[in-house]
Amino acid sequence: METARSKWLWAAGSLLILVWTVFPILWIVMLSFKQPGEIGNRHGFLPHTWTWENYRTVFRTGLFTSALVNSIGISLIATVVGVTFATLVAYAIARLEFPGKRLILSFALAIAMFPVVSLVGPLFNLWRDIGLYDTWPGLIIPYISFALPLAIWTLSAFFREIPWEMEQAAQVDGATTWQAFRKVIVPLAAPGVFTAAILTFFFCWNDFVFGISLTSTDNARPVPAALAFFTGASYFQQPTTAICAAAVVVTVPVVVIVLLFQRRIVAGLTAGAVKG
Amino acid sequence: MAAITMSDIVKRYGDGFPAVNRVSLDVQDGEFMILVGPSGCGKSTLLRMIVGLEDITSGEMRIGDRIVNTVAPRQRNLSMVFQNYALYPHLTVFENIAFPLRLAKVPGDEVDRRVRDTAALLELTEHLDRKPAHLSGGQRQRVAMGRAIVRQADAFLFDEPLSNLDAKLRGQMRTEISRLQRRLGVTTVYVTHDQTEAMTLGDRVAVLRKGELQQVGSPRELYEQPENLFVAGFIGSPSMNFLPATPSGTELRTPLGTLRLDDQRKVDAIGDRRIVLVGIRPADFEDASLVSHGKRARGAVVRARVDVTEWLGNELYAYVPYEAPEDVAMRLRDLSRELDSDQLRTQAVVALDPSSRIHAGDDVELWVNTARLHLFDPSSGLNLTRDEDAVAALAAQSDASREAQRAAQRTETQEVPPIDPD
Numbered sequence: 001m002e003t004a005r006s007k008w009l010w011a012a013g014s015l016l017i018l019v020w021t022v023f024p025i026l027w028i029v030m031l032s033f034k035q036p037g038e039i040g041n042r043h044g045f046l047p048h049t050w051t052w053e054n055y056r057t058v059f060r061t062g063l064f065t066s067a068l069v070n071s072i073g074i075s076l077i078a079t080v081v082g083v084t085f086a087t088l089v090a091y092a093i094a095r096l097e098f099p100g101k102r103l104i105l106s107f108a109l110a111i112a113m114f115p116v117v118s119l120v121g122p123l124f125n126l127w128r129d130i131g132l133y134d135t136w137p138g139l140i141i142p143y144i145s146f147a148l149p150l151a152i153w154t155l156s157a158f159f160r161e162i163p164w165e166m167e168q169a170a171q172v173d174g175a176t177t178w179q180a181f182r183k184v185i186v187p188l189a190a191p192g193v194f195t196a197a198i199l200t201f202f203f204c205w206n207d208f209v210f211g212i213s214l215t216s217t218d219n220a221r222p223v224p225a226a227l228a229f230f231t232g233a234s235y236f237q238q239p240t241t242a243i244c245a246a247a248v249v250v251t252v253p254v255v256v257i258v259l260l261f262q263r264r265i266v267a268g269l270t271a272g273a274v275k276g
Numbered sequence: 277m278a279a280i281t282m283s284d285i286v287k288r289y290g291d292g293f294p295a296v297n298r299v300s301l302d303v304q305d306g307e308f309m310i311l312v313g314p315s316g317c318g319k320s321t322l323l324r325m326i327v328g329l330e331d332i333t334s335g336e337m338r339i340g341d342r343i344v345n346t347v348a349p350r351q352r353n354l355s356m357v358f359q360n361y362a363l364y365p366h367l368t369v370f371e372n373i374a375f376p377l378r379l380a381k382v383p384g385d386e387v388d389r390r391v392r393d394t395a396a397l398l399e400l401t402e403h404l405d406r407k408p409a410h411l412s413g414g415q416r417q418r419v420a421m422g423r424a425i426v427r428q429a430d431a432f433l434f435d436e437p438l439s440n441l442d443a444k445l446r447g448q449m450r451t452e453i454s455r456l457q458r459r460l461g462v463t464t465v466y467v468t469h470d471q472t473e474a475m476t477l478g479d480r481v482a483v484l485r486k487g488e489l490q491q492v493g494s495p496r497e498l499y500e501q502p503e504n505l506f507v508a509g510f511i512g513s514p515s516m517n518f519l520p521a522t523p524s525g526t527e528l529r530t531p532l533g534t535l536r537l538d539d540q541r542k543v544d545a546i547g548d549r550r551i552v553l554v555g556i557r558p559a560d561f562e563d564a565s566l567v568s569h570g571k572r573a574r575g576a577v578v579r580a581r582v583d584v585t586e587w588l589g590n591e592l593y594a595y596v597p598y599e600a601p602e603d604v605a606m607r608l609r610d611l612s613r614e615l616d617s618d619q620l621r622t623q624a625v626v627a628l629d630p631s632s633r634i635h636a637g638d639d640v641e642l643w644v645n646t647a648r649l650h651l652f653d654p655s656s657g658l659n660l661t662r663d664e665d666a667v668a669a670l671a672a673q674s675d676a677s678r679e680a681q682r683a684a685q686r687t688e689t690q691e692v693p694p695i696d697p698d
Contacts, residue, residue, distance in 0.1 A: 168329050169362035171349045173376040173423065183375075187366040 025251070032244035039240050054245035064246055066218040067226030071250070074136055074222060075204035078143040083197045086148055087189075090155035091181060095167075105156075108149035116146065120213045127214055134216045142214070143204045150203070151196040158192025159185065194261050202254060223250045278340035278430040278463060279305045280326060285335035287321050287487070295321045297487040298335070303431075303465055306682075308457050310478035311467045314510070314616045318487035319467045320435055326465060327356050327433050339430055350379075355424035356433040359440065361416045363408040363423075369395075370404040373422040380427065394426045397456075414445045418452075425456070431463040438473065450476060458681060469616075471513045475499070479678050483507050485614070493667070494674035501667050505657035508555050508650060509615050514593065517624040518611070518652070519554045520604040530554055531598035532624065533578030535646055545651060545660040551604070552660070555650035558593070558627035564641035566629055576644045583623065585636050592630045596642075597623040604654060 027045070032054050034047040042048050058064050093101060123142060124133070132138035162185060170180035186193070211225035221229075227246055230239050280303040287296040296318040303309040311319040324330040325337065328349035337344050344352050355376070363372050370391055371378075377387045395401045398418040408416055417437065424432055437453070438446045454477050457464050468474055474481050475495040483490040483498065483506070491503040495511075502508035509515045521528040521535070523546045528535045535554065537543050546552055564577050586593040600608065600622045608622055626642060634640050651660045 163360065163362065165358050165360055165362035166364065168349070169356070169358055169423075170364075170375070171329070172327055172354065172356045174350045174379040174427075176350065179379060184364055188364075190366075 028244045028247055031241055032248045034241050036238070036241045039238060054241045055249070057242050058246045058249060061230075061242075063218065063226055063229060064223070064249075067221050067223045068250070070136070070218075070220055071205060071222040071224075074139050074143070074220070075201050077136070078140045078147065078204045079197050079201045081140070082144040082147045082200050083151055083193060085144070086151035086155050086196055086200075087186070087193060089148075090152050091159055091185065093152070094156045094159035105152075108152050111145065112149035112153075116209050120209055123210075124213055133214060134219050134221075136220050138214050139210055139220055139222065142210050143207065147200040147203045151200050154196045154199065155189065155192050158189050158195075162188050198257060198261055201257070205250070205254065279303060279307075279338075280431060280463060280465065281336075281338040282322075282326075283336045283338075285322065285325060285337060286333045287318070287325060287330060288333040294487050296325070299484075299487075299489045301482055301489060301492060303463055306461045306463055308454075308464045308466065308477060308479045310474045310481040311465065311484060312469065312474040312481055312510075313484035313490075314614060315469060316486075317484040319469075319484050321487075322484070323356075323433055323435055323465060323467045326431075327354050328352050353430045354433055355427065355429035355431075356435065357417075357420045357424050357437045359436045361408075361420040361440075363416055363419055365408055368405055368407055369400060369411070369419050369422075372408065372419055373400075373426050375423060376427045390426055391422075394422045397425075398422050413441050414449060417441060417449055421453070421456070425460065425462075429462065431465065432457070434464065434466040434468075436468055437466075438468075439470070446470075453477065461682065471511070475511075479674070481511075483510060485510075494670060496674060497667055497670045500670065501662050502555075502650070502659055503662060504659055505553065505555075505611060505652045506614070508652070508659065509611055512557060514558050514625040514627070515615065516555045516557050516650075517626075518608055519556070519598065519624065520600050520654070521552055521554045522550065523552060528552070528554055530578075531600060532580050532596065532642075533576070535576040535578070535644060535649070537646060538574075539647065541663075542649075542651060542661050549653065551601075551654055553604070553652040553654050555652055555659075556624075556644060557648065558625045560645040560648045561624075561626040561628065562643045562645070563628045563632040563634055564643040566632060567643045572643060575646050577641050578644060579639060579641055580624075581639050582634055582636055585634060587630065590630060592628040592632055592634070594626045594628055594634055594640075595623050596626060597621055607654060 030045055030047060031039070033050050033052075035049060035051050035053065038048055089104070092098070093105060119142075127133040127138050132141070166184050166188065167180045170184045171177070175183065205222075206224065207222070208224040211222040212228060215221040215225060223246070227243055230243050230246065282299055282301045285296055285299045285301075286294060288294050299318075299322060301309075311322060313319050321330055325332050326339075328344065328347060332345050339352060339354070364375065367375065373391045373394055374387050377390060382390070391404075392401065395404055398421060400415065400418055400422060403411060403415060403419075408419060411419065417440075420437070434453070438449050441449060450473055453466075457477075466473070466477060478495060480492055481495055481498055482492045485506050491498060491507045493501075498507055498511045502511060505518070509518070519530040519532060521530040523529075526537045526543050528537065564572065567575075580596045580598075582594045583597050584595040586595075605622050628634060649661075652658065653660055
């Protein structure tokens, strides 16, 4: 009796949360398929007439396509550089004893907690002075520094999980510390590296504050910022449907990445390493 | 192949606690040395110092004629089998075994040949393409051994390699390791806390206690001529019984009864001590009713009440509780705690012939083989009756038997030459 009831409660709760989270996304998707003129004139959740018009508009707009290129490029570079650094730092933190280890960890945490908005002003001035304003590096650098703490924490937790003996075995087998790291530790930590990479990528991909403050033209403006400047196909219509279409376009990669890598993240690669 | 020479090795941790204290030990070329002791005695630490995973606080470690105190593990040319096997889960069995060869930049076809030879030796050929996660415990164990023997290491180090296997498999792997070591003739240091492994595998056994070396010798020497109370209690299962005794002349008054000493040497060894500990192995007791008349005269007969009996088919264990003076009882409790057994009461364990009809609760007569008893000083724990002549004879005997075994192995391997792939 009790189990049946709690099952029902769980199901009801899950359904509630599912509706709560999926509804806004569905709404945006539906809006993106409506005709621009439909908004405000017709009621209803589903589009009256389905149309790809908005998507065509979005991809015809130079503002969006260049922003897409910027977003992809900046996010990828920041992710690769950030995760590489984070891997090395996290390994050192997990494995080596050195003075100031705790300091580095607490410092990383402090950076993660720092309000981004308070830094934007000074950065804006500094970047203009040294010529980084409205460039890719101008966004990549702050992204890396803000994504690093999270990546370091995730990865060092992962490295700690890997049995010390793996590495010692490699050393006895004739590996240098670097070889042991590269041939044994990194492959074993791959799920962790993927997790960290995905988190970093999302952080960069979703950022709005830096994106809108540190850019002024198509040179480096990423998608979230570009959406705010969106005007749609003509100046006489509300660009709501086009913005929705653009939002759907930038959400798709995120969904795809999560679907692709969730198995890798979950798969326990270390299974069987030690007696299990 | 090389000898390993340790002199005055000390390992002190940050808090000043010496995990290994002034250990000097010679492992000869080709010898199978066992490091044994209760948990926390420093045996694994010592092994890890040999391989270089643990720094040496002071002392000198030599492998062959090279001092290796500060040499990195990868340059010591030793191979090690870890307790958890430490296989690389992302590599296949083949690549796991090949790992040390790949690091040494051995050419591909040579790697292939040697890995396949090793796999054939360990019967792993059909599993070469599998990942460690899909292997059974015994197979993982063999892969770990394959990785150790695939390259020509100067010595093999084993850190409790069988402790994760079930009892039956452990027995099989034990003989496997023994055969492999004799066949390859490589210096081996093997850490274990298991009695049987220590007694059956080793040419010599080193017993450690709280980081200090207690005794090094052949298994037989440790069993028959233990140097002190600790070694006597540790070696042998069930362990030796220690009875407090007050000597008077040639007689020893124990809680179980009076034992007469026939051996003048033992009587002399007591000196003017007021109290000694008598050590009697469970097997040196017998059911007096089953002992022939002539034999009966050569020992002593005591009367005791049996508390519990355990019939095992090939043996019958009887437990005989006895009273001991408080200070001696304390000493014995400390000892048993150190031996990881934590016995609550002072009792003697007696191994009898399984045909004996003794039951729990019976008052029985037990015959004691007094020729085999040991006497220990209760405060220092030293064995007062250790016979140096017998020790020397035992050492010579074990050396001879080892040589004979080696010779037999050599002819055996000549008769069955290794299969050449070409």
